[in-house]
Amino acid sequence: xxxxxxxxxxxxxxxxxxxxxxxxxxxxxxxxxxxxxxxxxxxxxxxxxxxxxxxxxxxxxxxxxxxxxxxxxxxxxxxxxxxxxxxxxxxxxxxxxxxxxxxxxxxxxxxxxxxxxxxxxxxxxxxxxxxxxxxxxxxxxxxxxxxxxxxxxxxxxxxxxxxxxxxxxxxxxxxxxxxxxxxxxxxxxxxxxxxxxxxxxxxxxxxxxxxxxxxxxxxxxxxxxxxxxxxxxxxxxxxxxxxxxxxxxxxxxxxxxxxxxxxxxxxxxxxxxxxxxxxxxxxxxxxxxxxxxxxxxxxxxxxxxxxxxxxxxxxxxxxxxxxxxxxxxxxxxxxxxxxxxxxxxxxxxxxxxxxxxxxxxxxxxxxxxxxxxxxxxxxxxxxxxxxxxxxxxxxxxxxxxxxx
Numbered sequence: 556x557x558x559x560x561x562x563x564x565x566x567x568x569x570x571x572x573x574x575x576x577x578x579x580x581x582x583x584x585x586x587x588x589x590x591x592x593x594x595x596x597x598x599x600x601x602x603x604x605x606x607x608x609x610x611x612x613x614x615x616x617x618x619x620x621x622x623x624x625x626x627x628x629x630x631x632x633x634x635x636x637x638x639x640x641x642x643x644x645x646x647x648x649x650x651x652x653x654x655x656x657x658x659x660x661x662x663x664x665x666x667x668x669x670x671x672x673x674x675x676x677x678x679x680x681x682x683x684x685x686x687x688x689x690x691x692x693x694x695x696x697x698x699x700x701x702x703x704x705x706x707x708x709x710x711x712x713x714x715x716x717x718x719x720x721x722x723x724x725x726x727x728x729x730x731x732x733x734x735x736x737x738x739x740x741x742x743x744x745x746x747x748x749x750x751x752x753x754x755x756x757x758x759x760x761x762x763x764x765x766x767x768x769x770x771x772x773x774x775x776x777x778x779x780x781x782x783x784x785x786x787x788x789x790x791x792x793x794x795x796x797x798x799x800x801x802x803x804x805x806x807x808x809x810x811x812x813x814x815x816x817x818x819x820x821x822x823x824x825x826x827x828x829x830x831x832x833x834x835x836x837x838x839x840x841x842x843x844x845x846x847x848x849x850x851x852x853x854x855x856x857x858x859x860x861x862x863x864x865x866x867x868x869x870x871x872x873x874x875x876x877x878x879x880x881x882x883x884x885x886x887x888x889x890x891x892x893x894x895x896x897x898x899x900x901x902x903x904x905x906x907x908x909x910x911x912x913x914x915x916x917x918x919x920x921x922x923x924x925x926x927x928x929x930x931x932x933x934x935x936x937x938x939x940x941x942x943x944x945x946x947x948x949x950x951x952x953x954x955x956x957x958x959x
Contacts, residue, residue: 846915897950901949
């Protein structure tokens with residue numbers, strides 16, 4: 556991220572946070588982090604002038620505006636290459652009070668996924684706007700409040716508005732320096748040649764907002780990117796603990812496969828038998844979750860999970876750990892290797908079962924990220940060492956005839 560003067564602590568903290576985030580997050584969140592492009596979303600109710608504010612900032616009429624409220628019907632985005640030395644994607648959104656539930660949810664996804672939100676108001680916030688601000692604050696989303704249309708307020712009224720943002724609940728939610736006063740489409744009275752007084756458009760008054768944004772992005776862009784990447788990673792669905800009966804089903808399949816492989820650790824037999832057992836387990840879990848899964852789909856899902864598990868290094872390193880922990884059994888190489896292969900096979904089936912169950916619970920979807928990212932995240936939440944130890948104990952002393 557380059558060198559910063561020692562007295563530029565904001566930039567230094569931002570650079571440090573950026574490097575920490577790169578070490579902690581992966582997948583789509585990391586790719587967006589490394590792209591270095593800051594997304595700024597304009598949010599608010601209809602008629603507040605969101606499109607006009609963005610147009611005035613960019614210096615071009617790229618977003619549709621009009622005298623009638625509700626011109627913006629869907630989200631629109633424009634990319635600028637350099638704003639405070641940072642590439643910025645500006646996103647305009649429709650008013651939250653004029654769209655249906657589905658579109659409103661999409662707008663909120665955009666806002667909560669952005670690095671910075673411009674909450675555009677045009678006077679005292681009403682109850683709806685207070686709820687919007689509250690949700691942004693509770694989500695930890697960086698916000699600049701843009702008080703637009705200030706040309707329509709006399710100085711005394713503006714002073715009263717400013718005072719409300721400096722005390723009470725509003726000041727606790729948003730620092731006074733994060734409230735910027737603008738007039739994106741001001742008008743003034745002008746006398747025509749016939750002597751008639753008419754309103755004429757004046758130059759946008761957004762200089763202060765542009766200055767604040769440029770300063771923030773120049774120093775805080777790495778921090779904003781890092782915070783958003785960490786929030787995105789934290790919001791990915793966690794691995795749900797399966798119900799007791801599902802856990803028992805996965806465990807029975809794991810121990811059956813572990814014992815079968817330990818008794819007959821032939822590579823060809825292992826692969827064929829493992830695929831059949833794991834595929835059958837996925838089909839049973841799908842039925843328990845109430846979703847349909849064909850044998851072809853089960854094979855495709857198993858291939859995807861197995862490929863991702865290979866990328867996690869489930870294999871030789873686990874075998875070494877099992878053999879090394881075998882104690883006196885390690886004196887018998889064949890037995891040690893057979894037990895190790897059995898334990899690894901059982902662990903693989905256990906991981907397949909847990910990942911498959913989570914996939915079915917989400918309606919046979921992986922979410923918005925890469926399937927491999929989700930599989931790695933879910934498998935990372937499982938204590939594989941504890942599963943291996945339990946399988947190892949089972950192989951040495953299987954209950955009954957060794958078949959559960």
